[in-house]
Amino acid sequence: MSKDMTIHLKYWKQAGPDAQGYFEEKTLNTVNEHMSFLEMLDVLNEELQLEGKDPVEFDYDCREGICGSCNLVINGQAHGPKEKVACCQLHMRNYKDGDHITIEPPKAGAFPIIKDLVVDRSAFDRIIEAGGYVSVKTGSAQEANSIPIEKEHSDLAFDYATCIGCGACVAACPNASASLFTGAKIAHLGKLPQGELERSKRVVAMVDQMKEEGFGDCSNFAECEAVCPVGISISAIAEMRKDYVKAVFS
């Protein structure tokens, strides 16, 4: 058994979208190094409930780093200090006894706070709705090799398709830009023959929707790539820009 750690938490509380938010503080004395960050928050909520207080709301689902539901800004970094890790897969062994941890929700005008650390990320859904799909009858699954695709392209398409839509890119961007998310969705479909037909229409619609939702401009800080839990490169943004220019001159 490893020794329990003491962790001093400071977390964002906000009753609703229009309520005034504030920080609350609490010290936990029974944090185990094997706990995930979210399990540590479960312990916090158990203690809060025993004290008769409201638990802290936070988003999660799979806790396996694949669903993209969790998106906490931990000590000023989206998903915490580790590279290519979602905060559900961040373990408390990365902290030491007596550490102070500040937890904030991802902050962006396009991600209004629902409660405490939970934000509404439906702006991402609307970007996808604008063009992040292929309009063909899919029918049943085809023989995988019936459409030949260069290995380089299928690998890149897969890399971009690994985006889990957590919104860490927006959370960490100094401009709150959604360019990495949008770029990844565009590049993923653009690399495949099935996505080719609607390529121009897609990029224009999705880029317009990104602005419509109130996300900021990209300033090439590349902070999005640094915080992305699946390590999507800002090359996705380059793909989006190339597709956009092609669409203008097509």
Add this chain to the structure above:
Amino acid sequence: MPSIKQALSSQVGRKIMTGITGIGLMFFLIGHLAGNLSIFGTADAFNIYTKTLMDLGPLLYVIEAGLAFFFLYHTVLGVSIWLGRRKARPEGYNTYKSKGGPSHQNLASRSMIISGSIIFIFLVLHIIHFKFGADYTTMIDGEQARDLRRLVLEEFQKTWVVIGYVFVLLLAVLHLAHGFWSAFTSLGMKHGETSKKIQVTAYAFSIILMLGFIFIPLYIYFTGGEGSLISY
């Protein structure tokens, strides 16, 4: 497909235009430095260079208008992107820290609006200072011409002028160190090996270019305009 107006006002279009105007201004800076260095040529070299430019007549106005357009467009886009971030994130974080690694967040990239704004103010003062400064005259090949060289040599012997110029030029190193790399990235460069080389080139370019600019006022100041590099 999008109209040119729609494309230029899209977030992609704005970034691409920031890059294109930025690259245009970098080419201008290279030409500007090459011209400035003629101050170390023969006694008449600098004034011949300025006279050649003045003799372009209406063409010079066209070039100046083009430059002003590039500069203003670049500035308007930069300021507008910066203002947009407040709208996109009305409430900031209590704690914010870059994650490092592939991130390009550094002093240069985070201070683009500050370095850019100061360069903008400097540019206005710089034009007033020299273009509309004292109108000394000299004779070149029997023709009357403006003696801008005399004004430059006089002005760069004033301490506050030299401090101001060196300060702004050092800020320009920062602005270009991020701007050079960012322009290529905006124009479709992937974030791979080439990108790393371009970043190194960006540092080298901005430092070498600005050292060239800084050398002139410092040399004139410390030699009292009578150093061996200046012919009379």
